[in-house]
Amino acid sequence: MTKKRTGVFVCHCGNNIAATVDVKKVAEVMATEEGVVYSEDYVYMCSDPGQNAVIQSIKDNNLDSVVISCCSPNLHEKTFRDNAKRAGLNSFTCEIANIREQCAWVHKDRNRATEKAIKISRSAVRRAGRDQPLEPIAVPVTRKVLVIGGGIAGIQAALDIANAGLEVILVEKQATIGGHMLQLSETFPTLDCSQCILSPKMVDVSRHPKIKLMTYSEVKEVSGSVGNFRVNILQKPTFVDAELCKICDDCAAVCPVVVPNEFDLGLTARRAIHIPFAQAIPASYTLDESACLGLNPIRCGKCKDVCEVGAINYDMRPQTLIEDVGAIVVATGYDLYGQEHMNELGGGQIDDVLDGLQFERLCSASGATQGHVLRPSDRTVPKEVVFIQCVGSRDPANHCAYCSKICCMYTAKHASLYKHHVPDGRAYVFYIDIRSGGKGYEEFVQRIMEEDEAIYLRGRVSKLYRKDGKIRVLGTDTLTGQNVEIDADMVVLALAMEPSKGTAEIAKTLKIGRDKDGFLAEAHPKLKPVESVTAGIFLAGCAQGPKDIPETVAQAGAAAAKVIGLLSQNTLSHAPTVAFVRNSHCTGCEMCVSACPYNAISLENGKAVVNEVLCEGCGSCSATCLRAAIEVKNATAMQIHEMIEACLA
Amino acid sequence: MSEQQAEVTTDYEPRIVAFLCKWCSSAGSDLAGVSRIQYPSNATPITVPCSGSVSPMYILSALNKGADGVLVSGCHIGDCHYIEGNFLARRKIHLVKELLGFVGVEPDRFRMSWVSAAEGAKYSQVIKDFVEDLRPLGPQKKLKADRS
Numbered sequence: 074m075t076k077k078r079t080g081v082f083v084c085h086c087g088n089n090i091a092a093t094v095d096v097k098k099v100a101e102v103m104a105t106e107e108g109v110v111y112s113e114d115y116v117y118m119c120s121d122p123g124q125n126a127v128i129q130s131i132k133d134n135n136l137d138s139v140v141i142s143c144c145s146p147n148l149h150e151k152t153f154r155d156n157a158k159r160a161g162l163n164s165f166t167c168e169i170a171n172i173r174e175q176c177a178w179v180h181k182d183r184n185r186a187t188e189k190a191i192k193i194s195r196s197a198v199r200r201a202g203r204d205q206p207l208e209p210i211a212v213p214v215t216r217k218v219l220v221i222g223g224g225i226a227g228i229q230a231a232l233d234i235a236n237a238g239l240e241v242i243l244v245e246k247q248a249t250i251g252g253h254m255l256q257l258s259e260t261f262p263t264l265d266c267s268q269c270i271l272s273p274k275m276v277d278v279s280r281h282p283k284i285k286l287m288t289y290s291e292v293k294e295v296s297g298s299v300g301n302f303r304v305n306i307l308q309k310p311t312f313v314d315a316e317l318c319k320i321c322d323d324c325a326a327v328c329p330v331v332v333p334n335e336f337d338l339g340l341t342a343r344r345a346i347h348i349p350f351a352q353a354i355p356a357s358y359t360l361d362e363s364a365c366l367g368l369n370p371i372r373c374g375k376c377k378d379v380c381e382v383g384a385i386n387y388d389m390r391p392q393t394l395i396e397d398v399g400a401i402v403v404a405t406g407y408d409l410y411g412q413e414h415m416n417e418l419g420g421g422q423i424d425d426v427l428d429g430l431q432f433e434r435l436c437s438a439s440g441a442t443q444g445h446v447l448r449p450s451d452r453t454v455p456k457e458v459v460f461i462q463c464v465g466s467r468d469p470a471n472h473c474a475y476c477s478k479i480c481c482m483y484t485a486k487h488a489s490l491y492k493h494h495v496p497d498g499r500a501y502v503f504y505i506d507i508r509s510g511g512k513g514y515e516e517f518v519q520r521i522m523e524e525d526e527a528i529y530l531r532g533r534v535s536k537l538y539r540k541d542g543k544i545r546v547l548g549t550d551t552l553t554g555q556n557v558e559i560d561a562d563m564v565v566l567a568l569a570m571e572p573s574k575g576t577a578e579i580a581k582t583l584k585i586g587r588d589k590d591g592f593l594a595e596a597h598p599k600l601k602p603v604e605s606v607t608a609g610i611f612l613a614g615c616a617q618g619p620k621d622i623p624e625t626v627a628q629a630g631a632a633a634a635k636v637i638g639l640l641s642q643n644t645l646s647h648a649p650t651v652a653f654v655r656n657s658h659c660t661g662c663e664m665c666v667s668a669c670p671y672n673a674i675s676l677e678n679g680k681a682v683v684n685e686v687l688c689e690g691c692g693s694c695s696a697t698c699l700r701a702a703i704e705v706k707n708a709t710a711m712q713i714h715e716m717i718e719a720c721l722a
Numbered sequence: 723m724s725e726q727q728a729e730v731t732t733d734y735e736p737r738i739v740a741f742l743c744k745w746c747s748s749a750g751s752d753l754a755g756v757s758r759i760q761y762p763s764n765a766t767p768i769t770v771p772c773s774g775s776v777s778p779m780y781i782l783s784a785l786n787k788g789a790d791g792v793l794v795s796g797c798h799i800g801d802c803h804y805i806e807g808n809f810l811a812r813r814k815i816h817l818v819k820e821l822l823g824f825v826g827v828e829p830d831r832f833r834m835s836w837v838s839a840a841e842g843a844k845y846s847q848v849i850k851d852f853v854e855d856l857r858p859l860g861p862q863k864k865l866k867a868d869r870s
Binding site (some may be wrong): 145176178187188196419540586587588606650668670692710714716718 | 747759775800
């Protein structure tokens with residue numbers, strides 16, 4: 074131990090810690106530790122009086138380092154470091170001992186929990202004993218933003234950021250922006266047309282001087298850190314020059330290849346050369362390479378022959394663009410849980426059993442039936458339609474444990490749309506509970522039940538099967554205790570929302586975490602709902618969890634505000650807990666150079682030199698060095714050895 | 723009955739030092755806390771930046787200072803916050819286990835696990851399992867420095 078004047082402050086956290094840990098004893102034992110000159114406990118250390126008491130003690134006792142035994146450093150490390158700074162200390166000589174999440178909350182035996190809290194606190198005292206005062210490293214900021222995903226979340230975030238004057242690159246995987254919202258017919262609870270409210274925003278994106286739109290593109294690699302990311306974006310070839318294309322449809326008229334149209338979820342067909350829908354942005358056709366006969370004038374070439382403006386170019390190749398950005402917003406959205414998982418409901422094999430998005434396309438004026446509700450199998454008007462909620466949701470044993478949040482509302486909307494199209498038809502809704510929290514939501518559901526006379530049945534459906542041209546629905550009404558059998562013409566499943574395909578991949582590329590259900594994890598469920606665990610990467614929309622359009626727009630705006638705040642600074646401070654070299658020990662063996670994942674170490678005059686801006690402080694170098702010549706500041710081997718000792722004393 | 727077995731049958735509580743990476747496993751242990759998932763108090767955590775920063779010297783140091791078991795827990799392979807730090811950690815597993823066997827310490831006293839920030843329940847299970855697996859081995863004395 075060096076000669077330090079450390080103060081220890083043990084928090085009760087109300088009863089959160091004090092109920093299990095004898096906080097007074099922890100403070101008493103800490104007072105006897107070498108280097109500790111002051112120790113006390115207090116009921117809420119993070120409160121204003123608590124923080125002021127810490128400041129006063131630092132001044133009164135001339136402390137040069139502090140240990141706060143409290144909750145996880147993820148919660149209040151910054152609070153207490155800022156507080157230490159206010160008292161004139163260097164913020165990096167403040168250490169947190171986590172005795173709540175890692176101790177009080179996970180143990181019941183008071184004696185053992187207290188013993189462990191003493192070890193954790195003592196360990197932090199030892200670390201603080203050798204902490205050096207450090208100053209944050211200033212790094213320049215790239216004032217440009219990458220938004221991944223061109224659905225409503227990405228569009229909103231891109232517009233908000235660009236309107237603040239920052240440059241934005243909006244990357245979308247599909248040939249058009251718009252996402253799933255574009256596929257919806259009307260939106261609850263106001264029943265305004267989805268495309269009518271989204272299309273103007275899409276046009277704004279395409280015309281915005283600060284937004285660079287890259288559709289049919291994917292983010293492949295990301296390196297660097299907050300303020301200075303470098304991204305590789307792969308742009309797939311569309312084989313059509315969007316600048317020249319006049320969307321006249323001559324090419325699609327002659328294309329001989331017919332494949333299912335994914336925009337209409339297979340309810341219609343499209344050609345190999347196609348436009349996802351009439352108002353697509355960018356307004357251009359796209360030639361689907363996987364469906365085309367061969368991009369070869371000898372094999373087909375009909376589209377190229379017929380295109381009067383010469384927009385079609387078979388020689389387009391994938392292009393990789395490298396861009397530097399300061400922050401990233403991830404808005405990669407959702408997909409519906411596949412019908413194939415629902416064996417008891419036909420597993421996607423029964424005709425006229427549709428998912429929610431297919432029903433949207435059926436109702437949409439731009440959809441498969443020009444807005445007439447017709448059975449896909451025989452194009453007759455369905456007179457009995459059964460809507461089933463919670464399909465795949467709220468079923469931890471078999472499917473997704475979580476509530477997909479929007480299905481109660483969109484099922485009510487579906488029942489309403491159906492009744493408006495087919496006034497003499499009957500709409501049945503099977504539900505577990507109705508969750509209609511939201512402005513105007515409950516009133517909307519009540520209106521569908523009362524005015525549109527949708528028949529709500531509380532219970533689940535056990536089986537669907539085809540019988541005499543109808544779909545036999547076996548369910549229960551748990552309010553009457555009766556079994557219910559309905560011969561339906563059409564069944565619509567409100568399938569669970571799951572993270573979009575590719576979420577796992579993008580999370581890996583960006584090094585951001587996912588939660589147990591695969592959605593992107595926010596840094597804190599309450600206090601940091603739009604931040605990922607990685608600084609400079611923000612989350613918006615359903616990629617983070619199921620949510621409806623208003624919430625998505627709000628979250629996208631919040632993510633944009635965070636980005637604008639971050640990039641309003643000229644320089645960012647980079648954590649100074651980076652690697653340093655002891656020249657007297659370094660033999661220039663270059664082991665650390667090859668261990669460093671950031672290429673932050675180079676050799677100069679036979680000694681390792683650390684680029685402090687590139688170094689992230691992971692410590693891979695220190696674990697590799699045979700001579701302890703390279704170590705991370707304030708996490709040195711000496712500190713760790715003393716912490717180990719403290720844990721075992 | 724040998725001396726070691728005698729100690730096992732009494733209230734022997736293995737002492738574990740757990741090196742947790744800051745980004746995944748430490749956050750996973752926080753989640754166990756937030757979820758109030760109970761587990762034995764035998765392991766004292768030390769948060770490190772990355773599992774890749776845990777030098778074999780730390781593991782030997784812990785055994786030398788009287789630990790009965792050492793846990794190193796990091797992000798899942800491929801999910802490392804520092805790109806490839808946990809690959810470096812993984813490479814050291816065999817090295818350390820072989821070294822322990824060579825000096826006469828049961829290699830099972832060292833354990834590596836991959837616990838993500840979303841796996842609070844897994845963290846608690848890792849600790850429970852490790853404590854139970856260490857019990858039959860009894861106190862570790864081979865590398866423990868004489869502290870009488």
